[in-house]
Amino acid sequence: MKKFILTCFLVSIYLYGSAQSKVAESPPGQDLFYRPGLYAGNRPAELAVLDTEAEFHGQESESSSAQQEVVLIYGEIINPDSLGSLTIIFSEGFLPEGEAMVDSTLLVQLDHGTFFDGVLDPRVQKFQTHIPVESDYARLMFKIGERTVFKDMLVFPGDSIKVGIDLQQFSVVFDGPQAFWFEVQYTLHRALIANQFSQARVLLENDRDELLDQKDFRAQLELQESVFGSRIAIYEFGKDGLDLELSLLMDSSINRIPGWLVLQTFHKHIPEERFRLLQSQLIGSYYAEHLATFRQYHHGMPLALGDSLSASHAKQVLPELLAKLDKDLKTSLQLGLSPGALDLAREWIYSEKILREEPLEVLIAEKYASPIEEKILYSAFLKIAETSQLSSDTWKVYQNYLEGSSVEKEFNVLKSTFEPGNYLAKATFHDLNGKKLVLEDFTGKPTLLYFYFSGCTHSGNYFRNYLQPFYREMGDKLGLQVIAVSVDNDSDLWKSQLSTYSSKEIVNLNFPNERAADWLRQYRVYGYPRSMLLDKEGKVLSYILDGKDYSEFSSNIISLLKNQHTNENQIVH
Structure with missing residues (x-):
């Protein structure tokens, strides 16, 4: 799903870097003692980690339809301050930049426990749902109100997962056949956030000295260097900022990719196909993010600011950079067609466009084969639709490329939506x-x-x-x-x-x-x-x-x- 971020462009760029619930009553005449966390039928946590075969093959859903077509989800939640409704957002048919051809939002109905269902804590509400998955895999996000509980969790047809959310103790736990698969992704996401937290925050400016000469900014920066806490690193468009991105992109040490070493520790615990998909995601998303920064802020921004010298320098180093990244792209795609791999495929071709005069759609068709070709073409067309009024010639060009492809239906829907002379949807x-x-x-x-x-x-x-x-x-x-x-x-x-x-x-x-x-x-x-x-x-x-x-x-x-x-x-x- 395309992430809904309110986007506004500035010259300075900052990167990366309680309601009472109904109580589940005991059976008449019984006065039972209940202590959360006691082992009473569920496997202890240490067994959940070690018994990986059982995690993936031990349980089966009661519904035979879930084997190939749905993802079964059961959950329990403690939401003491009523922070909002629980929604599950699931996406399929991935394109670059977090876009998906199918986005659906499910408002989850919460119920109280009945005692014999095992939900004894009066604060807990439970839910169960199933999500249809028609593609090779889908992506899940859980939200409570406007707060994200977790996101970008990949699931496959037939998966079953139990989710425990405790907002009083700020904890999220998983159980069920795919518990370890979710734990791996959750841990990877946390590792990526930890990496951002540990690094200096990067601020890109047109003129660093001009910024620091204002008021007492330079003194504040120097003072902060001696204080235990976060750091900020200020770079300039097309200059030392370019050198930083170039050093990261040209580094062939795969172990420096955030989350890579963490992922390796889980290798023997998850199926090989899923492990390779996560490898593809890490490689693709890492290089795509830094290449986008290189293209937009160290070539595009200097051009916009009239700094042709810096823009020219970025263009000069681009052939060698793209040759190196072409190998990384092939590696990522060979491991799996992950969203991250598609991001890198898109960024590579957008950067190649800087060096060549051919239309973007020609470069895409020349570089990629199906299904990557139509995904990148459709993504490029969506970007055009977001930023400029589409001419009839543009529609015809892309229609010729996408006719008969896996995205033809979505293209035709978009065409009918953006046809001049239509009424806007009701609002x-x-x-x-x-x-x-x-x-x-x-x-x-x-x-x-x-x-x-x-x-x-x-x-x-x-x-x-x-x-x-x-x-x-x-x-x-x-x-x-x-x-x-x-x-x-x-x-x-x-x-x-x-x-x-x-x-x-x-x-x-x-x-x-x-x-x-x-x-x-x-x-x-x-x-x-x-x-x-x-x-x-x-x-x-x-x-x-x-x-x-x-x-x-x-x-x-x-x-x-x-x-x-x-x-x-x-x-x-």
Whole structure:
């Protein structure tokens, strides 16, 4: 699943680095003593670790359908402060960048124990569900409210797992046939977090000295060097920051990949195919992350800042770097088609594009075969759909490549979603007074929808430098209304920051991300700000409004509205 992060771009880049529940009553006339944790039928923890064959082959689900088609999950949870509902998010059909072709969210129904089911603690609620898996494997995430319990757990058809969540003691434990498989992944995830925690936090700047010369920043940094605690390392785009990434990417010592040595300790305890898949994931995701940093911040950012010398240096070292990473990519793909391997395949081809003038789709088709080819092609197309208005030529080019492929269905759904002239999917908003409104309430005038979140500096600049001037200059002339849609989950924050990111001279609506996630995902609204243009009937003229400067931005909107008006007249005549 594509991770829903409110994205806003800045010049400085920071990287990596209680309700009372019903009590389960004893049988009438009995006064039993219960002590949590006593061995009473379940295997002790030390046996759970040693008896690995039993972990994977000892138990079978009562449901024969679970053998090949579903994942069976049983769980118990202690949630003393009622932090929110338990949801399970599962994804299949993986693409690069955490994208999945199938994303589903299950709101879990919790029940109290009945004593004879073994749930004796009155604080505990239980649940049981099964999840259909049609692909080779799927990915699970457990959330309580907006808090993630665990994520990126890979499961296979026929797996069965018991999950114990105790939010009072902040513990998560596993049992059942796939307990050890989950323990391995949970431990790996913790090892990756521990590695980030132990490393200096990396801050990328255009000019380090310019930053440190402000106020007493240099003195603060030097003082912190003598204090026990975390560290911050400040590097510059395209200079020592490039050298750092290059040293990490060119290092062939596989043992330095975070989590690698931890994984080796579990080798004999998990099936070989699953072990290899985790190896593929670690290798692919590690090199993909650092190559993306190299490409975006040490070639792309210097170009954007006018530092052609640094960008040229990055381009010069790229051939040797890609030759080395091509071997790492082949290793990762040979081990398994993991999400991490796909990430590296995508980043490799995006970096290759810097060196070659051919269209991206040509490079992808030249480098990869099915099923990798269509996954990378579709991922590249999704990125285009997120950042620019798609032309009919672009649709045709990618349709030719993806027709008959494993992603053809998803491509056609996307095409129908982004077809100009469609109505947007139904959605409910709230205005500043809490009144519920729908898009149909605003028909009668052409409408510009502006999506943002409070805290995004780029959204504030976009509104002040583009939207507000355009509305004041052309709003009445074009009969245009501008509607600012905040995706803030906190309505008080939205209202308090309104003057920074919008204005009361236009319509202001709230569309909380936690409630609107599916709608926003449908239209690929992942980065902010984002604007759409609708005609007076509410039909979409453009899903993305862009322009390299105010003049082009203004011209694009006027042109869209004039073309639409011309088409209406042609239909009338």
